[in-house]
Amino acid sequence: MQLDAKIPGGPLAGKWDRYRFELKLVSPANKRKFKIIVVGTGLAGGSASASLAELGYNVKTFCIQDSPRRAHSIAAQGGINAAKNYTNEGDSIWRLFYDTVKGGDFRAREANVYRLAQVSNNIIDQCVAQGIPFARDYGGLLANRSFGGSQVQRTFYARGQTGQQLLLGAYSALMRQVGAGKVEMFPRREMLDIVVINGQARGIVVRNLITGKIETHASDAVVLCTGGYGNVFFLSTNAMSSNVTAAFRAYKKGACFANPCFTQIHPTCIPVHGSYQSKLTLMSESLRNDGRVWVPKNPGDKRFPRQIPESERDYYLENKYPSFGNLVPRDVASRNSKEQCDMGKGVGETGLAVYLDFEDAIKRHGRDVIEKKYGNLFQMYEKITAQNPYETPMMIYPAVHYAMGGLWVDYNLMSSIDGLFVLGEANFSDHGANRLGASALMQGLADGYFVLPYTIGGYLAGTSLEKITAGHPAFRESVEIVNNSIEKLLSINGKRTVDDFHRQLGHIMWDYCGMSRNDEGLKKGRKLIQQLGEEFWENVLVPGSDKDFNQSLERAGRVADFLEFAELLIIDALARKESCGAHFNEAYQTKENEAMRDDKNFCHVSAWEFAGKNKEPVFHKEELKFENVELSQRSYK
Amino acid sequence: MTKTINLTLKIWRQKGPEAKGKLETYKANDIPTDMSFLEMIDVVNEKLTLEGKEPVAFDHDCREGICGMCGTVVNGRPHGSEKGTTLCQLHMRHFSDNDTIVIEPWRSRAFPIIKDLVVDRSALDKIIQAGGFISVNTGNAQDANAIPIPQETAELAMDAAACIGCGACVAACPNASAMLFLSAKVSQLALLPQGKPEAARRAVSMVREMDRLGFGNCSNETECEAECPKEISITNIARLNREFYKAGFFSSEK
């Protein structure tokens, strides 16, 4: 297989315009002759479904939850970036592009990122027109704030619920099309296989999660918008049903998986407290605008935080990175927390937490101002921990948050399977080795509203598609595979529950493939995962039947895929012999313990092709060429 | 270290939509009080699974109070008795040792039970399909700052838009009415200039759809407002009423 990113030629700023002009068009009358399947209804899937239907395509949309409005995008808090420069700080498309490439530690495609920055402004326009109540200034114009790792205020927000509002905007556009009969909506469906005929993605196989029925759906193209795989770590800030299943099954059908080892660990989450814990809660990064991160200077200092005098506190981010201070990018902030805790300076019951302190901010601005900005976050914190952050500092610790890796896609967002497009967090495209805050929402909506609607037309217009129905033997084959694995899961009748396996997998991943990695640990982790995978297929206990609403069975399928996928993630981590962004291999660091890239040997995307069960995946390399920005050591000092 | 408590749970078990259900009693022992309510059910389910029994089906996803997927009636109160809190954010520290907790599904004709505590809330999506949107195709928009919107208006719209669509208002309403849900959407869009052109059509068709789906009628009991995990106010219902009269009597909408 030869990976061709299909990046258009010409100067960076004109690429997208020219390319759109060159793309073949499907005429308005012909659009209704095409059927498109969209899997997922997050920002990416919701916006794509609605936009495609508006253009006239016939769309079938699927999601796991009972309503498309509940996709995981709903949980995003902080905001969405755009290069509007409403604040007159000198922001521009170029600056947003540059910050994103640099923030991603130079492991993303220039052309994609530039396009992202270009359409970022249209997204905000679209969202406002949909009635999204973004925060506004007294004059009635849109407000902006700054957000992790950026020195201009370009983040648009709706209180601490930006993701919710953006998703509800996309959802309402989607509902409008459902009402108009252009989108057929299939909630409570889980995609379990993708059907490829003559090398083209032509449909999917899903399980109806209410009745257990396995259903088949044929189409002319398939769009995966199934989100990220952070739950391979068990504990993460992702929703419980976030999974890798759809992406992984596509991988098994020939779609390459790119950079799976780039997993973002977010610095400000509520620390783990107890072995029963089911998920971790993010405290928006915006808190770092006013909160100061510190630990006691002396390891093992167990005094109450307010009893520790200034002179015995270590504001380690401010000290180490004077110009960015508490606002350094996520990977840097996370790694530093871990470092402090490893030195025994961690706080709280487990010693795995650092303080995020608002005392000074409250003194400076008054409690009212702080409450107005962060009231709902403080309340959420108090609900969970029963501590009042106005009086005692918050305790935070890093947690798995976002997957920069994902299915490999070209400039059209098409994977290495023809006709299979991948959008949103599920693809690998724009964030390189580390995503900047408020950029995922931007990317999901860019993909769905402003990129795919054009590129999919180009594909459909320029491809000959054989007429097929869901009666095609390829569908029968897929159904059989799916049925077999479900039967297998139900028949093992072992002694350990699905969650039990998942939790153990999470521990292995966190310990050996977490914030900082080394070859020895990775190898050990891989072995442990293989063993766990074997045990899973002999000893898992899945109660109930397949002809029924069966949540244990749903989870079992997802964990089975996580177990295989975890190995791929580690293989990728082992292969990348450098440190960059979220991938920190201890063997490659500067004297100041910062990530040390190896641009000579690793300035590429690693894309993995499935080679068969228990076989090493095949490695493909997409060289990254930087013609417009200069590769530099990221420095936030 | 954290405190633990012992509980008796009475949980509604029902095999399927047509099946007859009943409350079953379970013990939940040594529950740490800093656990969330859903984690407590997880623990019970793990135990049931290992005993060879079927775990309790319940909806949940984000577990941070925003997706609106979770929700059961706990001791007669949707999402439990803490104000402004979803079930996933309810923590066990609000219960005492030896409490008995009765857990039932949302009950409404418009929300048929799927299994145990899981109900079908697609009626809420249907209400939105009837008009809970602004008809703007992708690409149609003008510059975001072209129309200034007073901060106060934007904030009011945001108050309404905070609805998570969990259905607790329906579950709490003595008449199983969906007026709070519907009014939140109508209010959000009616407050904003962008929503004005379609305001009349929206109000009429959404109300009509709600009536068709078998929800009850609002009788201003205000239980919805008191139970709403996002504390959405019934002033939105008053606004919906105004919008509806305007549309019904003074517009050309039929």
Added chain:
Amino acid sequence: MNWLAGTLGSSIGKKLMMALTGLGFCGFLAGHLAGNLTIYWGKNAFNSYAEHLHSLGPLITLAELGLLFFALIHILTGTTLFYQNLKARPFRYSVNKNAGGRTIGSRTMPYTGFILLSFIVLHLINFHFVDKTGTTIYQIVHGAFANPGYVAIYVFAMIVAAIHISHGFWSVFQTLGANHVKYMPFIKGVSIVFSLIVALGFGFLPVYLAYMV
């Protein structure tokens, strides 16, 4: 007329009819009470008030027909709503609690309503559809309240009316869309005061007539 049926037949339309007719009744009650208070000025004052009313002739018939029309709407719509609301939750909760939204008034609207209906029928039989030749209205009323049973029924009915109104009055404003954070607390206050006036004003009359004159 399709649009009118569509608007009034919807859930909000039905509420609107309840509110307008209910508000009408509140107005009627206020007027009725003002008239009845003439009893405290003695029987002549009361009788001449009644005569004055009757002298209005067709106007009073019109008002009566109006009230009847309102009553029909209020009762029929109220019954429909009650039935529909019951049906909306076919399976009840085994534990019922409330979050502090409901009041005795709101909780009992249909029941207090039906009690009021029975009372109104009785009331009309007692004082409206009686043979008034050779007697005065004061005598009829005074005679009726000689029976302690009637006194009890009337007092009870007025308490019920007060309960109905304690929710009904503010509810009218909410239904009409007049809910504003600045004024709602005041309206709720008026609701309580008005229902107290009805309970005390009307309720004390039978007691006064039976035991104090």
